[in-house]
Amino acid sequence: MPAKTKPKPYHHGDLYETLVQAGAALLAEQGLENFTLRECARRAGVSHAAPKNHFASVEDLLCEIAARGFEQFVRDLDAAADAVPSQEAGPRLIAMGRAYVAFARANAPVYLLMFRHSLQFDKSNHLQAASHAAWQQLHGQVTAVIGAERGDIDTRAAHVWALVHGIASLIVDRRFPAALDPQTVIEQSLSSLPAAIRGGLGVS
Amino acid sequence: MPAKTKPKPYHHGDLYETLVQAGAALLAEQGLENFTLRECARRAGVSHAAPKNHFASVEDLLCEIAARGFEQFVRDLDAAADAVPSQEAGPRLIAMGRAYVAFARANAPVYLLMFRHSLQFDKSNHLQAASHAAWQQLHGQVTAVIGAERGDIDTRAAHVWALVHGIASLIVDRRFPAALDPQTVIEQSLSSLPAAIRGGLGVS
DNA sequence: TATCAATTTTGACAGTGTCAACTTTATGTG
DNA sequence: CACATAAAGTTGACACTGTCAAAATTGATA
Helix, strand or coil: CCCCCCCCCCCCCCHHHHHHHHHHHHHHHHCHHHCCHHHHHHHHCCCCCHHHHCCCCHHHHHHHHHHHHHHHHHHHHHHHHHCCCCCCHHHHHHHHHHHHHHHHHHCHHHHHHHHCCCCCHHHCHHHHHHHHHHHHHHHHHHHHHHCCCCCCHHHHHHHHHHHHHHHHHHHHCCCCCCCCCHHHHHHHHHHCHHHHHHCCCCCC | CCCCCCCCCCCCCCHHHHHHHHHHHHHHHHCHHHCCHHHHHHHHCCCCCHHHHCCCCHHHHHHHHHHHHHHHHHHHHHHHHHCCCCCCHHHHHHHHHHHHHHHHHHCHHHHHHHHCCCCCHHHCHHHHHHHHHHHHHHHHHHHHHHCCCCCCHHHHHHHHHHHHHHHHHHHHCCCCCCCCCHHHHHHHHHHCHHHHHHCCCCCC
Protein backbone atom coordinates (compact mmCIF):
# COMPACT_ATOMS: atom_id res chain seq x y z
CA MET A 1 0.00 0.00 0.00
CA PRO A 2 1.57 3.30 -1.05
CA ALA A 3 1.58 6.39 1.10
CA LYS A 4 -1.92 7.37 2.12
CA THR A 5 -0.68 10.80 3.14
CA LYS A 6 0.27 13.02 0.24
CA PRO A 7 3.73 14.46 0.85
CA LYS A 8 3.65 16.35 -2.43
CA PRO A 9 5.98 14.13 -4.44
CA TYR A 10 9.05 15.32 -6.19
CA HIS A 11 8.92 15.38 -9.94
CA HIS A 12 5.40 15.09 -11.22
CA GLY A 13 3.49 16.86 -8.53
CA ASP A 14 1.21 14.10 -7.35
CA LEU A 15 1.46 11.12 -9.64
CA TYR A 16 -0.37 8.81 -7.27
CA GLU A 17 -3.51 10.90 -7.37
CA THR A 18 -3.16 11.67 -11.06
CA LEU A 19 -2.97 7.97 -11.86
CA VAL A 20 -6.07 7.22 -9.84
CA GLN A 21 -7.98 9.96 -11.64
CA ALA A 22 -6.71 8.95 -15.07
CA GLY A 23 -7.46 5.32 -14.29
CA ALA A 24 -10.98 6.07 -13.14
CA ALA A 25 -11.62 8.05 -16.30
CA LEU A 26 -10.17 5.35 -18.52
CA LEU A 27 -12.23 2.71 -16.76
CA ALA A 28 -15.43 4.72 -17.15
CA GLU A 29 -14.73 5.33 -20.82
CA GLN A 30 -13.42 1.98 -21.97
CA GLY A 31 -14.48 -0.56 -19.38
CA LEU A 32 -12.35 -3.07 -17.56
CA GLU A 33 -11.65 -5.06 -20.73
CA ASN A 34 -9.67 -2.20 -22.20
CA PHE A 35 -8.13 -0.91 -19.01
CA THR A 36 -4.39 -0.66 -19.35
CA LEU A 37 -1.71 0.52 -16.97
CA ARG A 38 0.29 1.89 -19.84
CA GLU A 39 -2.64 3.96 -21.02
CA CYS A 40 -3.03 5.35 -17.51
CA ALA A 41 0.61 6.36 -17.59
CA ARG A 42 0.12 7.94 -21.01
CA ARG A 43 -2.82 9.98 -19.76
CA ALA A 44 -0.82 11.06 -16.75
CA GLY A 45 1.99 12.11 -19.06
CA VAL A 46 4.63 9.83 -17.64
CA SER A 47 6.57 6.87 -18.93
CA HIS A 48 5.10 3.38 -18.94
CA ALA A 49 7.03 2.23 -15.89
CA ALA A 50 6.48 5.28 -13.72
CA PRO A 51 3.40 3.86 -11.95
CA LYS A 52 5.58 1.14 -10.45
CA ASN A 53 6.66 3.47 -7.67
CA HIS A 54 3.11 4.03 -6.52
CA PHE A 55 1.36 0.80 -7.42
CA ALA A 56 3.04 -2.56 -7.29
CA SER A 57 0.78 -3.85 -10.03
CA VAL A 58 -2.18 -2.90 -12.16
CA GLU A 59 -4.39 -4.73 -9.68
CA ASP A 60 -3.28 -2.38 -6.94
CA LEU A 61 -4.38 0.62 -8.95
CA LEU A 62 -7.70 -1.05 -9.68
CA CYS A 63 -8.20 -1.70 -5.97
CA GLU A 64 -7.74 1.97 -5.22
CA ILE A 65 -10.19 2.93 -7.96
CA ALA A 66 -12.68 0.41 -6.58
CA ALA A 67 -12.27 1.86 -3.10
CA ARG A 68 -13.08 5.33 -4.41
CA GLY A 69 -16.08 3.80 -6.13
CA PHE A 70 -17.36 2.40 -2.84
CA GLU A 71 -16.95 5.77 -1.20
CA GLN A 72 -18.98 7.54 -3.86
CA PHE A 73 -21.49 4.71 -3.68
CA VAL A 74 -21.98 5.23 0.04
CA ARG A 75 -22.40 8.97 -0.47
CA ASP A 76 -25.05 8.39 -3.14
CA LEU A 77 -27.03 6.04 -0.95
CA ASP A 78 -26.76 8.36 2.00
CA ALA A 79 -28.13 11.22 -0.04
CA ALA A 80 -31.02 9.08 -1.26
CA ALA A 81 -31.85 7.97 2.28
CA ASP A 82 -31.74 11.51 3.60
CA ALA A 83 -34.46 12.49 1.14
CA VAL A 84 -36.91 10.31 3.07
CA PRO A 85 -38.03 11.00 6.67
CA SER A 86 -36.00 8.83 8.97
CA GLN A 87 -39.09 7.50 10.74
CA GLU A 88 -40.22 5.76 7.59
CA ALA A 89 -37.64 3.02 7.66
CA GLY A 90 -39.20 0.89 4.93
CA PRO A 91 -39.48 3.62 2.30
CA ARG A 92 -36.02 4.75 3.24
CA LEU A 93 -34.63 1.29 2.54
CA ILE A 94 -36.44 1.29 -0.79
CA ALA A 95 -34.97 4.68 -1.66
CA MET A 96 -31.53 3.30 -0.96
CA GLY A 97 -32.28 0.35 -3.19
CA ARG A 98 -33.25 2.68 -6.01
CA ALA A 99 -30.07 4.66 -5.55
CA TYR A 100 -28.09 1.44 -5.50
CA VAL A 101 -29.37 0.33 -8.87
CA ALA A 102 -29.06 3.85 -10.26
CA PHE A 103 -25.41 3.95 -9.23
CA ALA A 104 -24.70 0.64 -10.90
CA ARG A 105 -26.37 1.73 -14.14
CA ALA A 106 -24.69 5.12 -14.19
CA ASN A 107 -21.25 3.76 -13.31
CA ALA A 108 -21.31 0.28 -14.73
CA PRO A 109 -17.56 -0.29 -15.22
CA VAL A 110 -16.55 0.75 -11.73
CA TYR A 111 -19.54 -1.07 -10.27
CA LEU A 112 -18.43 -4.29 -11.91
CA LEU A 113 -14.93 -3.66 -10.63
CA MET A 114 -16.19 -3.09 -7.09
CA PHE A 115 -17.96 -6.43 -6.98
CA ARG A 116 -15.47 -8.49 -8.89
CA HIS A 117 -13.47 -11.01 -6.95
CA SER A 118 -9.83 -10.01 -6.91
CA LEU A 119 -6.91 -11.70 -5.27
CA GLN A 120 -5.61 -8.28 -4.24
CA PHE A 121 -8.84 -7.41 -2.46
CA ASP A 122 -7.64 -8.68 0.88
CA LYS A 123 -4.43 -6.73 0.59
CA SER A 124 -5.97 -3.29 0.14
CA ASN A 125 -6.92 -1.76 3.46
CA HIS A 126 -8.59 1.15 1.73
CA LEU A 127 -10.79 -1.09 -0.40
CA GLN A 128 -11.68 -3.31 2.53
CA ALA A 129 -12.59 -0.32 4.66
CA ALA A 130 -14.70 1.28 1.95
CA SER A 131 -16.47 -1.98 1.21
CA HIS A 132 -17.09 -2.54 4.89
CA ALA A 133 -18.57 0.95 5.23
CA ALA A 134 -21.09 0.12 2.54
CA TRP A 135 -22.08 -3.03 4.37
CA GLN A 136 -22.44 -1.13 7.62
CA GLN A 137 -24.66 1.41 5.95
CA LEU A 138 -26.98 -1.30 4.70
CA HIS A 139 -26.87 -3.12 7.99
CA GLY A 140 -27.95 0.01 9.81
CA GLN A 141 -30.93 0.61 7.59
CA VAL A 142 -32.06 -3.01 7.81
CA THR A 143 -31.86 -2.73 11.58
CA ALA A 144 -34.06 0.35 11.39
CA VAL A 145 -36.63 -1.65 9.44
CA ILE A 146 -36.80 -4.89 11.40
CA GLY A 147 -35.62 -3.79 14.83
CA ALA A 148 -32.32 -4.21 16.65
CA GLU A 149 -33.46 -6.97 18.95
CA ARG A 150 -33.65 -9.65 16.30
CA GLY A 151 -30.89 -12.18 15.90
CA ASP A 152 -31.01 -12.48 12.14
CA ILE A 153 -30.08 -8.96 11.12
CA ASP A 154 -26.97 -10.07 9.26
CA THR A 155 -28.75 -12.62 7.13
CA ARG A 156 -31.64 -10.24 6.46
CA ALA A 157 -29.21 -7.56 5.39
CA ALA A 158 -27.56 -10.12 3.13
CA HIS A 159 -30.98 -10.85 1.65
CA VAL A 160 -31.49 -7.18 0.83
CA TRP A 161 -28.01 -6.83 -0.59
CA ALA A 162 -28.45 -9.92 -2.73
CA LEU A 163 -31.74 -8.81 -4.23
CA VAL A 164 -30.56 -5.33 -5.07
CA HIS A 165 -27.19 -6.51 -6.30
CA GLY A 166 -28.89 -9.13 -8.43
CA ILE A 167 -31.16 -6.59 -10.07
CA ALA A 168 -28.29 -4.22 -10.71
CA SER A 169 -26.02 -6.95 -12.05
CA LEU A 170 -28.56 -8.44 -14.40
CA ILE A 171 -29.39 -5.03 -15.80
CA VAL A 172 -25.78 -3.93 -16.20
CA ASP A 173 -24.74 -7.25 -17.74
CA ARG A 174 -27.80 -7.25 -19.98
CA ARG A 175 -29.12 -10.59 -18.85
CA PHE A 176 -32.79 -9.71 -18.58
CA PRO A 177 -34.96 -10.32 -21.65
CA ALA A 178 -34.97 -7.21 -23.79
CA ALA A 179 -38.75 -6.91 -23.51
CA LEU A 180 -38.56 -6.49 -19.76
CA ASP A 181 -38.80 -2.97 -18.39
CA PRO A 182 -36.04 -2.58 -15.80
CA GLN A 183 -37.86 0.14 -13.91
CA THR A 184 -40.88 -2.06 -13.31
CA VAL A 185 -38.68 -4.87 -12.02
CA ILE A 186 -36.89 -2.48 -9.70
CA GLU A 187 -40.03 -0.94 -8.23
CA GLN A 188 -41.92 -4.18 -7.87
CA SER A 189 -39.07 -6.12 -6.31
CA LEU A 190 -38.06 -3.33 -3.95
CA SER A 191 -41.63 -2.81 -2.77
CA SER A 192 -41.80 -6.36 -1.46
CA LEU A 193 -38.55 -6.03 0.41
CA PRO A 194 -39.50 -4.56 3.80
CA ALA A 195 -42.25 -7.13 4.30
CA ALA A 196 -39.99 -9.95 3.17
CA ILE A 197 -37.27 -9.19 5.70
CA ARG A 198 -39.71 -8.44 8.51
CA GLY A 199 -41.75 -11.53 7.87
CA GLY A 200 -41.32 -14.64 9.94
CA LEU A 201 -41.15 -17.95 8.18
CA GLY A 202 -42.37 -17.32 4.69
CA VAL A 203 -42.13 -20.95 3.72
CA SER A 204 -44.44 -21.69 0.83
CA MET B 1 -20.24 -18.97 -36.12
CA PRO B 2 -18.39 -22.11 -37.20
CA ALA B 3 -20.10 -25.22 -38.48
CA LYS B 4 -22.56 -26.56 -35.95
CA THR B 5 -22.61 -29.91 -37.72
CA LYS B 6 -19.46 -31.95 -37.21
CA PRO B 7 -18.19 -33.15 -40.60
CA LYS B 8 -15.28 -34.98 -38.97
CA PRO B 9 -12.52 -32.58 -39.95
CA TYR B 10 -9.40 -33.50 -41.78
CA HIS B 11 -6.22 -33.39 -39.77
CA HIS B 12 -6.86 -33.27 -36.08
CA GLY B 13 -10.02 -35.25 -35.78
CA ASP B 14 -12.33 -32.68 -34.26
CA LEU B 15 -10.41 -29.64 -33.25
CA TYR B 16 -13.53 -27.56 -32.68
CA GLU B 17 -14.79 -29.87 -29.97
CA THR B 18 -11.33 -30.44 -28.54
CA LEU B 19 -10.81 -26.71 -28.16
CA VAL B 20 -14.11 -26.28 -26.37
CA GLN B 21 -13.24 -29.07 -23.95
CA ALA B 22 -9.70 -27.82 -23.38
CA GLY B 23 -11.00 -24.30 -22.95
CA ALA B 24 -13.63 -25.36 -20.43
CA ALA B 25 -11.01 -27.26 -18.45
CA LEU B 26 -8.58 -24.35 -18.55
CA LEU B 27 -11.30 -21.96 -17.44
CA ALA B 28 -12.33 -24.20 -14.56
CA GLU B 29 -8.73 -24.58 -13.44
CA GLN B 30 -7.35 -21.10 -13.87
CA GLY B 31 -10.32 -18.75 -14.09
CA LEU B 32 -11.09 -16.18 -16.70
CA GLU B 33 -8.14 -14.02 -15.69
CA ASN B 34 -5.68 -16.65 -16.86
CA PHE B 35 -7.67 -17.95 -19.79
CA THR B 36 -5.57 -17.90 -22.93
CA LEU B 37 -6.30 -18.95 -26.46
CA ARG B 38 -2.73 -20.05 -26.93
CA GLU B 39 -2.93 -22.28 -23.87
CA CYS B 40 -6.08 -23.86 -25.28
CA ALA B 41 -4.20 -24.57 -28.48
CA ARG B 42 -1.32 -26.03 -26.50
CA ARG B 43 -3.65 -28.35 -24.62
CA ALA B 44 -5.27 -29.39 -27.85
CA GLY B 45 -1.83 -30.15 -29.26
CA VAL B 46 -2.00 -27.72 -32.15
CA SER B 47 -0.16 -24.57 -33.11
CA HIS B 48 -1.11 -21.22 -31.64
CA ALA B 49 -2.98 -20.03 -34.72
CA ALA B 50 -4.90 -23.21 -35.41
CA PRO B 51 -8.01 -22.09 -33.50
CA LYS B 52 -8.47 -19.30 -36.01
CA ASN B 53 -10.15 -21.71 -38.41
CA HIS B 54 -12.86 -22.53 -35.88
CA PHE B 55 -13.18 -19.41 -33.76
CA ALA B 56 -12.78 -15.93 -35.13
CA SER B 57 -11.55 -14.70 -31.77
CA VAL B 58 -11.01 -15.77 -28.19
CA GLU B 59 -14.38 -14.25 -27.36
CA ASP B 60 -16.07 -16.61 -29.76
CA LEU B 61 -14.61 -19.60 -27.97
CA LEU B 62 -15.66 -18.16 -24.63
CA CYS B 63 -19.20 -17.72 -25.93
CA GLU B 64 -19.36 -21.37 -26.85
CA ILE B 65 -18.05 -22.40 -23.45
CA ALA B 66 -20.62 -20.15 -21.80
CA ALA B 67 -23.38 -21.73 -23.89
CA ARG B 68 -22.34 -25.19 -22.72
CA GLY B 69 -22.37 -23.82 -19.21
CA PHE B 70 -25.96 -22.68 -19.57
CA GLU B 71 -26.95 -26.09 -20.87
CA GLN B 72 -25.43 -27.87 -17.91
CA PHE B 73 -26.99 -25.27 -15.66
CA VAL B 74 -30.45 -26.01 -17.02
CA ARG B 75 -29.91 -29.74 -16.60
CA ASP B 76 -28.85 -29.26 -12.97
CA LEU B 77 -31.89 -27.17 -12.15
CA ASP B 78 -34.17 -29.61 -13.91
CA ALA B 79 -32.80 -32.47 -11.88
CA ALA B 80 -33.26 -30.53 -8.65
CA ALA B 81 -36.84 -29.65 -9.54
CA ASP B 82 -37.65 -33.23 -10.45
CA ALA B 83 -36.70 -34.31 -6.94
CA VAL B 84 -39.72 -32.44 -5.59
CA PRO B 85 -43.35 -33.39 -6.35
CA SER B 86 -44.62 -31.16 -9.13
CA GLN B 87 -47.74 -30.18 -7.19
CA GLU B 88 -45.63 -28.39 -4.60
CA ALA B 89 -44.70 -25.46 -6.77
CA GLY B 90 -43.20 -23.34 -3.99
CA PRO B 91 -40.79 -25.95 -2.63
CA ARG B 92 -39.91 -26.82 -6.17
CA LEU B 93 -38.91 -23.24 -6.90
CA ILE B 94 -36.86 -23.23 -3.73
CA ALA B 95 -35.12 -26.43 -4.75
CA MET B 96 -34.22 -24.83 -8.05
CA GLY B 97 -32.85 -21.83 -6.19
CA ARG B 98 -30.65 -24.11 -4.11
CA ALA B 99 -29.39 -25.84 -7.22
CA TYR B 100 -28.77 -22.46 -8.82
CA VAL B 101 -26.49 -21.30 -6.04
CA ALA B 102 -24.84 -24.71 -5.84
CA PHE B 103 -24.03 -24.59 -9.53
CA ALA B 104 -22.49 -21.15 -9.19
CA ARG B 105 -20.35 -22.21 -6.24
CA ALA B 106 -19.24 -25.45 -7.86
CA ASN B 107 -18.51 -23.87 -11.24
CA ALA B 108 -17.54 -20.33 -10.33
CA PRO B 109 -15.40 -19.45 -13.36
CA VAL B 110 -17.91 -20.56 -15.97
CA TYR B 111 -20.74 -19.06 -13.95
CA LEU B 112 -19.03 -15.69 -14.00
CA LEU B 113 -18.45 -16.10 -17.71
CA MET B 114 -22.10 -16.92 -18.32
CA PHE B 115 -23.31 -13.75 -16.64
CA ARG B 116 -20.63 -11.42 -17.83
CA HIS B 117 -21.60 -8.84 -20.39
CA SER B 118 -19.82 -9.54 -23.64
CA LEU B 119 -20.01 -7.71 -26.91
CA GLN B 120 -20.02 -11.05 -28.69
CA PHE B 121 -23.04 -12.26 -26.76
CA ASP B 122 -25.52 -11.05 -29.34
CA LYS B 123 -23.57 -12.72 -32.12
CA SER B 124 -23.64 -16.25 -30.73
CA ASN B 125 -26.89 -18.00 -31.53
CA HIS B 126 -25.93 -20.94 -29.37
CA LEU B 127 -25.29 -18.80 -26.34
CA GLN B 128 -28.44 -16.80 -26.83
CA ALA B 129 -30.52 -19.94 -27.20
CA ALA B 130 -29.00 -21.58 -24.12
CA SER B 131 -29.45 -18.45 -22.07
CA HIS B 132 -33.03 -18.11 -23.25
CA ALA B 133 -33.74 -21.71 -22.28
CA ALA B 134 -32.63 -20.96 -18.74
CA TRP B 135 -34.97 -18.00 -18.59
CA GLN B 136 -37.83 -20.08 -19.91
CA GLN B 137 -37.21 -22.71 -17.28
CA LEU B 138 -37.41 -20.15 -14.51
CA HIS B 139 -40.41 -18.47 -16.09
CA GLY B 140 -42.26 -21.77 -16.16
CA GLN B 141 -41.68 -22.51 -12.51
CA VAL B 142 -42.69 -19.01 -11.45
CA THR B 143 -45.89 -19.46 -13.43
CA ALA B 144 -46.51 -22.69 -11.55
CA VAL B 145 -46.16 -20.81 -8.28
CA ILE B 146 -48.23 -17.69 -8.90
CA GLY B 147 -50.61 -18.86 -11.62
CA ALA B 148 -50.67 -18.28 -15.35
CA GLU B 149 -53.46 -15.72 -15.32
CA ARG B 150 -51.43 -12.95 -13.76
CA GLY B 151 -50.00 -10.18 -15.87
CA ASP B 152 -46.75 -9.71 -13.96
CA ILE B 153 -45.14 -13.09 -14.48
CA ASP B 154 -42.13 -11.64 -16.26
CA THR B 155 -41.31 -9.14 -13.56
CA ARG B 156 -41.88 -11.71 -10.83
CA ALA B 157 -39.58 -14.13 -12.58
CA ALA B 158 -37.04 -11.34 -12.83
CA HIS B 159 -37.39 -10.83 -9.09
CA VAL B 160 -36.61 -14.47 -8.43
CA TRP B 161 -33.70 -14.48 -10.83
CA ALA B 162 -32.27 -11.33 -9.28
CA LEU B 163 -32.43 -12.64 -5.72
CA VAL B 164 -30.84 -15.96 -6.53
CA HIS B 165 -28.26 -14.45 -8.85
CA GLY B 166 -27.42 -11.87 -6.23
CA ILE B 167 -26.85 -14.50 -3.57
CA ALA B 168 -24.73 -16.61 -5.90
CA SER B 169 -22.70 -13.65 -7.13
CA LEU B 170 -21.96 -12.25 -3.71
CA ILE B 171 -20.85 -15.65 -2.48
CA VAL B 172 -18.70 -16.41 -5.51
CA ASP B 173 -17.14 -12.97 -5.53
CA ARG B 174 -16.63 -13.10 -1.78
CA ARG B 175 -18.49 -9.94 -0.99
CA PHE B 176 -20.37 -11.13 2.06
CA PRO B 177 -18.76 -10.54 5.45
CA ALA B 178 -16.63 -13.54 6.33
CA ALA B 179 -18.62 -14.15 9.51
CA LEU B 180 -21.80 -14.73 7.53
CA ASP B 181 -22.84 -18.32 6.92
CA PRO B 182 -23.78 -18.61 3.25
CA GLN B 183 -26.08 -21.56 3.83
CA THR B 184 -28.22 -19.63 6.28
CA VAL B 185 -28.53 -16.73 3.88
CA ILE B 186 -29.52 -19.08 1.10
CA GLU B 187 -32.17 -20.93 3.08
CA GLN B 188 -33.65 -17.89 4.73
CA SER B 189 -33.83 -15.81 1.58
CA LEU B 190 -35.18 -18.61 -0.57
CA SER B 191 -37.86 -19.48 1.97
CA SER B 192 -39.38 -16.03 1.67
CA LEU B 193 -39.46 -16.19 -2.09
CA PRO B 194 -42.79 -17.89 -2.92
CA ALA B 195 -44.71 -15.57 -0.62
CA ALA B 196 -42.89 -12.52 -1.93
CA ILE B 197 -43.77 -13.17 -5.55
CA ARG B 198 -47.32 -14.28 -4.79
CA GLY B 199 -47.98 -11.34 -2.52
CA GLY B 200 -49.85 -8.28 -3.71
CA LEU B 201 -48.45 -4.86 -2.88
CA GLY B 202 -45.94 -5.44 -0.16
CA VAL B 203 -45.21 -1.76 0.26
CA SER B 204 -43.83 -1.10 3.71
C1' DT C 1 27.23 23.08 -2.00
C1' DA C 2 27.31 18.20 -1.91
C1' DT C 3 25.15 14.11 -0.72
C1' DC C 4 21.42 11.07 -0.87
C1' DA C 5 17.25 8.92 -1.51
C1' DA C 6 12.94 9.14 -3.86
C1' DT C 7 11.22 9.39 -8.46
C1' DT C 8 11.22 8.74 -13.30
C1' DT C 9 13.04 7.00 -17.71
C1' DT C 10 14.98 3.71 -20.70
C1' DG C 11 15.39 -0.68 -22.38
C1' DA C 12 14.44 -5.33 -22.14
C1' DC C 13 11.79 -9.77 -21.62
C1' DA C 14 8.17 -13.06 -21.91
C1' DG C 15 3.62 -13.25 -22.92
C1' DT C 16 -0.71 -12.30 -25.54
C1' DG C 17 -4.36 -11.96 -29.77
C1' DT C 18 -4.55 -11.54 -34.45
C1' DC C 19 -3.19 -11.53 -39.15
C1' DA C 20 -1.00 -13.02 -43.77
C1' DA C 21 1.49 -16.31 -46.31
C1' DC C 22 2.76 -20.83 -46.69
C1' DT C 23 2.37 -25.94 -46.33
C1' DT C 24 -0.09 -30.04 -45.66
C1' DT C 25 -3.94 -33.04 -46.24
C1' DA C 26 -8.49 -35.06 -47.32
C1' DT C 27 -12.10 -35.14 -50.53
C1' DG C 28 -14.67 -35.95 -54.63
C1' DT C 29 -14.63 -35.45 -59.40
C1' DG C 30 -12.74 -36.66 -64.00
C1' DC D 1 -6.60 -44.13 -60.15
C1' DA D 2 -4.86 -39.40 -60.62
C1' DC D 3 -5.46 -34.79 -59.63
C1' DA D 4 -7.30 -30.13 -58.75
C1' DT D 5 -9.29 -27.82 -54.96
C1' DA D 6 -10.50 -26.06 -50.73
C1' DA D 7 -10.26 -26.77 -45.93
C1' DA D 8 -7.08 -27.28 -41.95
C1' DG D 9 -2.91 -26.42 -39.73
C1' DT D 10 1.85 -24.17 -39.35
C1' DT D 11 5.09 -20.55 -39.38
C1' DG D 12 6.45 -16.09 -38.69
C1' DA D 13 5.40 -11.51 -37.84
C1' DC D 14 3.28 -7.30 -35.59
C1' DA D 15 1.66 -4.39 -32.01
C1' DC D 16 0.49 -4.58 -27.59
C1' DT D 17 0.63 -5.76 -22.60
C1' DG D 18 2.67 -6.10 -17.40
C1' DT D 19 6.75 -6.31 -15.07
C1' DC D 20 11.51 -5.91 -13.98
C1' DA D 21 16.54 -4.06 -13.64
C1' DA D 22 19.62 -0.49 -14.42
C1' DA D 23 20.48 4.11 -15.39
C1' DA D 24 19.40 8.91 -15.05
C1' DT D 25 17.16 12.80 -13.01
C1' DT D 26 15.56 15.61 -9.39
C1' DG D 27 14.23 17.72 -4.75
C1' DA D 28 15.33 18.04 -0.09
C1' DT D 29 18.51 17.93 3.48
C1' DA D 30 22.74 18.23 5.90
